[in-house]
Amino acid sequence: MAACDHPGAHIRLLTTSAGTPAAASPGKGLLVAASLLAGSAGALAWASDGDSANATSLLSVVPRSLWACGWSAHTAWDYRQCMLLHQGTEGYDEALDAVHEACAARLLRLCSSNGGVYIKAAQLISTAQSVPVQYRRQLEKLQDRVPPRSLNAVAKVIQKELGMPISQAFSDFEEQSRAAASLAQVHKAWLHDGREVAVKVQYPGLQAAVTSDLTALAGLSALGAFLFPDSFDFGWVFKELKGSLAKELDFTQEASNAAGLAQRMQHQPYITVPAPVGQLSTSRVLVMEWIEGCKVNDAQALLAAKLWPREVALLLLHAFGEMVFVQGAIHGDPHPGNIIVRPRPNGTGRLARWLRGGWLRPQLVLIDHGIYTSLPERLRAAYCQLWCSFVVNDMRTATAIARDIAGEQGAEILPKLLKPGALQQMPQEERARLRERLGISSPADLGRLLQMLPRELVDVMRVNSVVRGIAASLGATVHDRLRINATYALKGMAWGREGETPVQDKDTIMAQ
Template sequence: MFRGIKWKKILKLSAYGGAGVGLISSLHANNYDVTSVGIVRFANAAKAVLDISVYYKKNLYKTEVKLMDQESEEYLKLKSEVHQWGAERLLKLCCLNKGVFIKVGQHIGALDYLLPVEYVNTMKVLHSKAPKSSLKDVYTVLRQDLGKEPEEIFKSIDPEPLGTASLAQVHKAVLHDGRTVAVKVQHASVRGNSIVDLKTMEFLVSIVSRLFPDFRFEWLVKETKRNIPLELDFHNEGKNAEKADRILVHFPWLFVPKIYWNLTTPRVLTMEFVEGGQINDVEYIEKSKINKVQLSSRLGDMYSEMIFKHGFVHADPHPGNILVQACNNDFRIILLDHGLYAELEPKFRRQYARLWLSIMNFDMPAIKQVANDLGVGDLYWLLSCMVTGRTWESISGAGGITKSKPGADEKKVFQQRIPQFLPHINAVLSRVDRQMLLLFKTNDLLRGIEHTLKTHGRRAALLTMAARCVQAEYSEQRREALGTLQRNAIIICEVWTLFKLKIWYLMLSITDILGFA
């Protein structure tokens, strides 16, 4: 008996000792940052979720509030205040835990048309003001990954980062041969924390989903789990950049910075340095006399080419990742941050093209059929709204979305309705083909850019995408044609449809010039 007790004590002490050594090792590896320890990060997240859950339960889900008129000004004001409190508490958690939590917060801040406006607007700050690593931490990663002292490689490194993101930050540097480069350095603790963070999120989201059925975000955790390993490998990002440059080389106005592979590792990415203004920097664009409608049109052309022709889509087009640079009475678009791409299968690309075409023509049987093929069935109307960012009234009205201009308040109306349809939106996000999820994010970010540039009324990007849809679908039909006669008929249909789109665009341009509504 004594011997058994003794061994139990030894095992217990060994376990405690091992845990202590593990804790000290973890702290040492992360410069004694307590928030890098898994159990601390879990506790931070659990506390935030508990706080938000209790606040909702006390203020929005109590019996007397549920009995209120759901459309009354009093109820809507209360709901907005509760959402705002929850969003600010979630932002605090993201800034505290950093890393993957920042990435998820940025994703939330990109879903303008899919989530309550309070969460979207609060999280948008993370696109440009993510917490940064110290220069000491940056030098530690450079030393570990490049195998030399930073001073041996770089003549100088600007101590202040050009930009800070969830997983890394970028510094301007000069090589000893005089070349100016941009060095992207991964935050030191991100890779080690990501596994614990993802498991934490998965666990807590499952709890929240049981407590509040309206907030089912399992799809967001699944996508993050799938994408984070790709984004943490800068070799993958470098390859994506070169592939994007290769497939879009025929656009003379597009520039993708060159990768310096001899100074690139899974945690360090060194690339050509390029200057320019962010694509939502209206002051820079106007000062540089850049045509905003043409800028929107080129964005639409670039993304349509990626979606419909190549199925290789830059899936993180927030303003910090797209620059515009005035040059020789023209301008060029600079595409940065190639860590996350959506790779679309040919079958899905055709379904997506058909969905856009059927929406533009308001072909109800076709809309229902494509929606069913994509997995959302009777929620075809909501899928159409989520893809286009337009209300169902605009889509189903006279002429459909191709002929109707988005009203000044349409985005506001759309966002006001989001809380009402949140369970349905989550149903779409849970059921739809997984390839669609990154396209939702991409579409919303591009629409946000158009709203900032105030070009959404002209729908330059929409009409560019419409033309690409037509070309993609009729190209497939020609390939499947049984003979010359059928092929010629398809060509005539394609030419006629493209001609109608050009006429509609010309009419819009004329009404804008004359100042008509």
């Protein structure tokens, strides 16, 4: 996700009204088209290593890229006509909104049809507050509604990866997928020993299409930057995907991440990670323990399961406070579909349940461990110190730490971005002076400023923004977040001083 997205409320507070699209240039349009078709040519030149799925994917590169090119040309024409006919008139804003809506609907159809990398890009764009709301509203439909592939396609991947048919690997295998994402889909199955498992299968031909599709997306991002130089830029989508896809396409890395979090959180009964089945997992197939539960942001389902939503919210804040401040290894994609909640196994006896008014103890189940952010030790320690400074309202120390992290401009902007309520409580005139000092007049300007921050810190801000939104929807308050973050910031400082102190002993340290 782009630096300019985090957090979304800050964009509205620190920027003036969004810019308007620039006039489209035929020359620039040709460059965009050339970059899109270059991806096609590059992919077709790539060997398919005898994989028929890869070969089929390579053959589909040209129509996918041509469709993307067509969307670019159509979009450029629509915005140009809007400017020529309406700019400077009273109806310009309404006309521009209509163009946003039409182009966003076409982009949804493009990404849904092209699949794979395009859907991943759409999911990223849908969470970007700097993108017009019409695009976010359309593309967020792909967060949970990705079209699944056929069982036949899934069976071929399993056969190739495991060297055996589905019937040999599993005693039973559900034909319909339980979930479909941008890069893979999940089926429920049963092992021959009776265990229920989740089988995550990468879409066939995906790896062959990645290079060409990323090149096509680079062309689309160039068009977005050209049309909206002062408003939003899709270039971050290309950079984000290029950096993360290699990791996400290797399921052995995901299994390793999951095992690492399970080991680090083994002392916390309120959180668990599905255990992988190593002998049935490869880089393209991942078999893990099946765990049933409620989606974390489904308050009605939580209540029906006798799980108190606010308690779930607090546990979520605790979990990510531990990851960010203490462990420095953070689950990088905590959207609601990746967090399940269930009653804690053997966690609420009859007496305890009576004392709790009938409520069961919840347990968080974290899934999809393909993306992780690792904080360098120096940055983790500085982040802990920064939050401790907020707690005691020592803004001089906070500014000094921010300067050490991100230079002079960072020293001024970082505490205001991170301290809860800092920007909201700032008078409008003071915010205007801050914008002037920092040269911020648009979301793009704020994005360029935030690019000075360490990439890992931007990732933490993104994760915290998502977690904060989920927790708030379940009843957590700003005070809850401050208290929990302060607790883990102090623990994180103790961890840094003690070095080799085991995680389970940090509570003892803080009590001394």
